[in-house]
Amino acid sequence: MIDTAQNNKQKGKGMWDAVIEAFGELTVATVIIFAVAAAALWRIYRKAKKYVIKQYKKKEERNKKIQECLDQIKLYPKWRQQSVAIQKEFTEAINGLKEVQEKNIERLEEIEAANRRRKRNELRERLLQSYHYYGSKDKNPMQAWSEMEADSFWKVFKDYEDLDGDGYAHSEIQPTMNNLEKIPMHETEKIRELMQSRR
Structure with a gap:
């Protein structure tokens, strides 16, 4: 049991020795620089993430608008047909009004001539x-x-x-x-x- 504890102690000591060997030459200034660099990288990552998300949303919005335009274009023949039908109705109504107006003008001219x-x-x-x-x-x-x-x-x-x-x-x-x-x-x-x- 004592051997096991001593073995573990020596293993732990060996691990620390390995860490000290790997990072033993680091100074406080190096650690601070490393921390600042890590923080800067984190901020850059967050900004890049926001930018990518923003660009994605813009692209999504543009694609949505393009799809709406394509949907509208598909409806154009139907609208054109409705427009032609409405234009025909308007033309007929205008022609009817024109005939009535011409008769009214003719009648007014007759009345004016009689008055004169x-x-x-x-x-x-x-x-x-x-x-x-x-x-x-x-x-x-x-x-x-x-x-x-x-x-x-x-x-x-x-x-x-x-x-x-x-x-x-x-x-x-x-x-x-x-x-x-x-x-x-x-x-x-x-x-x-x-x-x-x-x-």
Whole structure:
């Protein structure tokens, strides 16, 4: 038993001797350098690991996007068909609206033309009334009119022309009215005489 203990002691001593022989020449500075190098290697390893993981995730994301694009491309023929169908519906709807719009425009043009004719007839009637009154030697013996009456008449005449009025208005009415004497409004005595002369 004592031999066994001594044997173990000598074996342990031999092991220490081997360690001392292997590392006996190491100094504290060498151990510190070794520890710092090991720590630096550990940090580099961790950074490299994070970088590799980050790159892997980026690649995974890119692959995912590429797959989504490929899936979308596969759906393109279906979308194209739907687009053509929708475009056809829109075209038909637009053509329908266009027809309705053209009919509405045609109807509005007819209404506008009728309104213009009606207005032109009303203005012609007013011009004729003025012509029969101011141009008559019985009703207007001085063959004159006030400046205000003349301005009013010629404005109506211009409106009549703007509505494409013609005919007797230019050949009969206009020359007669141009021959009437126009009395300025500030000549009050002459205006009074004019008004008293009329019937």
